[in-house]
Amino acid sequence: MSTKDSSALRARLDRARTAAGAAGVDALLIAPGSDLWYLLGGSGHSFERLTCLVLPAGEGPAVLVVPRLEAPGYDAIPFDELGVELATWVDGEDPYALVAGRLGRPARLAVADVMPALHVLGLRAAVPSAEQTLAGPVLRELRMRKDDLEIEALRRAGAAIDRVHARMAEWLRAGRTEAAIAADITAAIVEEGHVRADFVIVGSGPNGASPHHTVSERVVESGDVVVIDIGGPVAEGYNSDSTRTYSIGTPRDTDVAQTYAVLQEAQRAAVDSVRPGVRAEDVDAVARKVIAEAGFGPNFIHRTGHGIGLDVHEDPYIVSGNRIAVEPGMAFSVEPGIYLPGRWGARIEDIVVVTPDGVESLNNQPHELVMLPG
Numbered sequence: 001m002s003t004k005d006s007s008a009l010r011a012r013l014d015r016a017r018t019a020a021g022a023a024g025v026d027a028l029l030i031a032p033g034s035d036l037w038y039l040l041g042g043s044g045h046s047f048e049r050l051t052c053l054v055l056p057a058g059e060g061p062a063v064l065v066v067p068r069l070e071a072p073g074y075d076a077i078p079f080d081e082l083g084v085e086l087a088t089w090v091d092g093e094d095p096y097a098l099v100a101g102r103l104g105r106p107a108r109l110a111v112a113d114v115m116p117a118l119h120v121l122g123l124r125a126a127v128p129s130a131e132q133t134l135a136g137p138v139l140r141e142l143r144m145r146k147d148d149l150e151i152e153a154l155r156r157a158g159a160a161i162d163r164v165h166a167r168m169a170e171w172l173r174a175g176r177t178e179a180a181i182a183a184d185i186t187a188a189i190v191e192e193g194h195v196r197a198d199f200v201i202v203g204s205g206p207n208g209a210s211p212h213h214t215v216s217e218r219v220v221e222s223g224d225v226v227v228i229d230i231g232g233p234v235a236e237g238y239n240s241d242s243t244r245t246y247s248i249g250t251p252r253d254t255d256v257a258q259t260y261a262v263l264q265e266a267q268r269a270a271v272d273s274v275r276p277g278v279r280a281e282d283v284d285a286v287a288r289k290v291i292a293e294a295g296f297g298p299n300f301i302h303r304t305g306h307g308i309g310l311d312v313h314e315d316p317y318i319v320s321g322n323r324i325a326v327e328p329g330m331a332f333s334v335e336p337g338i339y340l341p342g343r344w345g346a347r348i349e350d351i352v353v354v355t356p357d358g359v360e361s362l363n364n365q366p367h368e369l370v371m372l373p374g
């Protein structure tokens with residue numbers, strides 16, 4: 001971890017303390033997960049043994065409480081530079097009492113959204129004076145506004161997943177099952193620079209009409225339209241997520257070219273609409289209008305996009321009713337789809353970042369229906 005990284009992390013910890021104070025919270029209690037990764041630059045996985053960053057609002061001392069056997073998982077974190085103490089505990093000790101001992105008599109504590117209920121209730125019993133609330137709403141205001149290091153990591157993730165899409169002809173062809181194709185894509189996601197594949201959707205033929213279909217034993221046939229939606233994290237923890245739609249030879253359904261052209265227009269118009277000050281719901285409306293005017297409104301059955309960063313799905317959501325005005329540094333997907341139940345479906349998904357004067361797309365593979373040999 002470079003000095004540049006630790007000063008960025010220090011700034012995040014300071015902003016989180018300030019945000020906690022502004023939210024009327026005495027301390028943030030952050031369990032392993034993306035919030036912990038955001039604040040410390042790394043995170044282990046623990047479940048029944050409590051790991052918890054205690055980050056007071058204002059100036060109080062910050063401490064990471066961690067089971068001694070899991071402490072090596074945090075070796076890369078520059079605790080001294082971050083001004084965070086490491087406090088380990090061993091089996092048989094009471095970690096909730098350890099946390100409570102650091103807190104004084106707080107009135108309100110914000111626990112990480114993903115903290116296991118086991119620990120939430122353990123902390124409640126150990127600090128009965130405190131009302132518990134969620135830390136997610138405090139931290140999402142920070143996490144939505146990405147710094148240059150975060151954007152750079154997202155850019156690297158985007159380029160890596162683009163390289164996987166560029167190689168699709170190596171694996172996607174008639175006569176193979178979705179599951180076999182997905183296994184090859186999973187390996188390629190790692191080969192091209194991710195630490196792992198997080199999700200691989202291969203929706204062939206009628207399966208493409210189910211947006212969150214994963215994979216099945218269906219054998220891909222000539223004439224199929226196939227939705228491929230893939231992503232995973234790079235070493236810094238930031239995720240890729242990109243969808244392209246392929247056809248195996250000439251599509252068997254005669255309405256594919258015309259319908260796909262509508263989708264392509266909707267996706268392009270939505271991306272082009274992104275600039276600082278535009279409301280998230282307006283980006284959604286731009287895509288939806290193009291699709292609805294062509295008569296496919298009922299076939300676009302999900303929001304237009306989601307924020308992305310250390311989580312694949314995070315704020316800001318690009319959805320009707322979300323009136324947040326987007327700002328430079330916000331990153332989200334633009335992924336309209338058209339789904340024709342029982343027949344075929346299509347989706348085009350790019351991750352975009354809001355820039356001071358517009359938008360940068362982090363995915364740059366062609367948006368046309370990709371025709372592979374049938």
Ligand code: ZN
Pocket residue numbers: none
């Ligand atoms: Zn999704």
Ligand code: ZN
Pocket residue numbers: 229230241242243349
């Ligand atoms: Zn996706």
Ligand code: ZN
Pocket residue numbers: 241306333335349
């Ligand atoms: Zn997505």
